[in-house]
Amino acid sequence: QEANRIIAGIAEQNGVRKIVKGKSMTAEETFLNDHLEAEGFQVTETDLGEWIIQLRHEGPSHMVMPAIHLSRQEVAELFSKITGTDQDPNDIQGMVKVARGRLRQAFLEADMGISGANFAIAQTGTLGLVTNEGNGRLVTTLPRVHVALVGFDKLVPDLASALRILRVLPRNATGQLISTYVTWITGATPSSVTADGKKVFHVVFLDNGRLALAKDPIFASTLRCIRCGACANVCPIYRLVGGHNYGHVYIGAIGLILTYFYHGRKNARAIVQNCLNCQACKAVCPGGIDLPRLIKEVYRNVLQTEGSKPLRNRLLGRVLKDRGLFHFLLRRAWLAQKPVSDGPYLRHMPMLFGAEHSFRRLPVVSAKPLRDRWPRIAPTVAAPRYRIALFAGCLVDFVYPEQAEALLRLLADYRVQVEFPMEQTCCGLPAKMMAENEAAREVAIQNLNAVDPAGYDYVLTLCASCGSHLKENYPKLLAGPPGLGVKVAQLASKVIDFSSFMVDVLQIPPLSHVGASDMVAYHAPCHLCRGLGVTQEPRELLARSGLDYVPSKEEEVCCGFG
Ligand code: SF4
Ligand code: SF4
Known part of the structure; x- marks a missing residue:
């Protein structure tokens, strides 16, 4: 409100009636247009997308492309209404001409231009604007008054820092090496209509929580955002x-x-x-x-x-912390799920999760978890090349124990001694997702005690979510308790996913047990390709297995399971 009042005050002092505005998310943040219009000023947005949504009385749906939610048909309909002439939705150039005609008039009549800034250089007092339509340059040069509304987060110390932003912003925002226009403004520019020959120029810096954010040890990094929208x-x-x-x-x-x-x-x-x-x-x-x-x-x-957590968060935190209780409940789930199971899947989720998760089909809990099968299947390898701990997570332990059995069959040929530390429990990621950090931390300590990394060459996971949680989050979660640092770093360094172990460690030769004509597609788990950064190994494994891997679109886009 204060920033809005200051800008309205500048407009009033300078006898402004008509205002043109460049795209500014900071101004959207303060609802500047609403304020100025309520004060009686006529404001015209000049970025094409912003102008379109202003005419529709909508807010932006994207930080870079504010009208991306609209089809050309909808824009044609809007332009037909404002011009009184039918606009052809396929004639994009024609519609751009309509906008240009209207906006040129607004630029010429405006008394004041309001812009944002993509960066503000503290050393020189220079503002930088990165635009593609040229409206930013017209807004800041044509009217006799220019006000820039700039968030404190846009302040950079020097030109080199600004150029760093300039290198990444167009690339990440619109896929360009450089935007069509980059406008640099240092101080008031010349004007032939003012008494002192210079434009009236003001920069209004907006705090709105930014300065507090800068001091926050966890959230300060958000001020590095350059609003690229990626x-x-x-x-x-x-x-x-x-x-x-x-x-x-x-x-x-x-x-x-x-x-x-x-x-x-x-x-x-x-x-x-x-x-x-x-x-x-x-x-x-x-x-x-x-x-x-x-x-x-x-x-x-x-x-x-x-001050009050949802019941399911509290329940989950409470249950996960108690391995005995958690595993007892999972064993009982095998019986309890019978009325709602349909072959390998549950027909619907338990009532606690029912409403929000009714679209999911979850797999059923196995009749016999891996930990109960282990005494029968535990391998004994003479003179092993590697000694590994299998971190099964809840999913392999209680839902897909047959995956672990298949793993043992595969590794039997490679002299790998696999052990399954019985005291292990859920990796704790569900607790972290539900903001139950205390439970997540306790579970992490239990697992660290169960799986002593010093005793193994690798800690192998079949679940990428467990793997990335152990590797990425455990060191952060356990940064506090003294004495755990070395152990948790050792664990993180030894965590490995199945495909990396097979391809990079065992370097398995090409196999030929699957017919080469079998075509397979591959969908990468988020926590494997981005969490663990493993991208090539699964594809390589498919190739070495003799399968015909056929790349498909969006292989690494989230499946939505969450
Ligand atoms: S958070 Fe990162 S990706 Fe998102 S808009 Fe900001 S700079 Fe771009
Ligand atoms: S769903 Fe994925 S991309 Fe979207 S905010 Fe969450 S982690 Fe980021």
């Missing part, structure tokens, strides 16, 4: 629901975090669980922000502030 483009949730469902201007992964800081807990509460932890956002973020982790931290903060 974390939305790759997010399976954004791709399905679009930007308006995030409720506010910031969308995608960064939106789940910034909404909490800029628009409050209640607004964040409504959306923060819209994350499948697929890690796609983290993989593309040029700021190196660990977005999935911060999203979980926001959820934890929200629950902590509310």
Whole structure:
């Protein structure tokens, strides 16, 4: 509100009536247009997408492409209405001409231009704008008054830092090496219509929680966001629901975090669980922000502030911490699931999860878990090349124990001694996902005690989610307790997934037991390709198995299981 008032005040002092505006997410954040219009100013958005949504009285659905939710037919319909002439939806050039005609007039009549900035260089006082339509340059040069609304996060120390942003922003935002226009403004530019021959020029810096964020040890990294929008483009949730469902201007992964800081807990509460932890956002973020982790931290903060956790979170945390109870319940689940099972799948989820998860078909719990089969199947290898611990996780232990049996059959040819430490339990990822950090930490300690990494060459996982949680999250979760550092680092360094073990460690030769004509497609688990960074080994394994691997589209896009 304060920033809006300052800008309205500048407009009033300078006798402004008409305002043109360049695209600025910061201005969307403060609802600047609403404020200025309520004060009687006429505001025209000049970015094509922003102008379209302004005419439709909508907010942006994307930080870079604000009208991406609209089809050309919808735009043609809108332009037909405002021009009174039928517009051809296939004549994109014609529609652009309509916009250009209208906007040129607005530029010429405007008394004031409002812009944002992609960076503000502290050393020289220079503002930088990265645009493709040229409207940014017209907004900042034609009117006699220019006001830039700039978030504190856009401040960079020097030109070199600004150029670093310039190198990554167009590439990550629109797939360009450089945008069509880069505008640099240092101080008030010349003007022939003002008394002192210079434009009236103001920069309004917006805090709105940014300075507090900068001091936050966990969330300060979010200020490295350059608003490229890539974390939305790759997010399976954004791709399905679009930007308006995030409720506010910031969308995608960064939106789940910034909404909490800029628009409050209640607004964040409504959306923060819209994350499948697929890690796609983290993989593309040029700021190196660990977005999935911060999203979980926001959820934890929200629950902590509310002071009451949902029943299922508390139950899950309580049960996971107690391995005996957890395994007892899983064994009982085999009996309890009978009325709702349908062959290898459950027909529907237990009532506690029913409403939200009714679309899922979960596999049934096995009649005999791996730990009960182990005494019968445990291998004994004379003079083994490698001694490995199998970390089964709940899924292989209680749902797919036959996967572990298959593993043993495969490894029998390679002199690998496999052990199954019985004290192991769930890796704890579900607790972390539900913001039950305390339970996640306790479970991690139990597993660290159960699987002593010093005794093994590798800790092998068949579940990529377990693997990436052990490798990536355990060191962070257990950073606090003294004495665990060395052990947890050792564990993390020894965790390996099945395909990497077969291809990189055992270097298995090409096999020919499967007919070469068998074609297979491959869908990469998120936590394997992005969590563990393993991409080639599974494909290589398919090739060495004699299968005809056929690449398909979007092999690494999240399956949506979450
Ligand atoms: S969080 Fe990263 S990927 Fe998302 S908009 Fe910001 S810089 Fe781009
Ligand atoms: S982890 Fe995946 S689902 Fe979650 S915000 Fe990032 S891209 Fe979206």
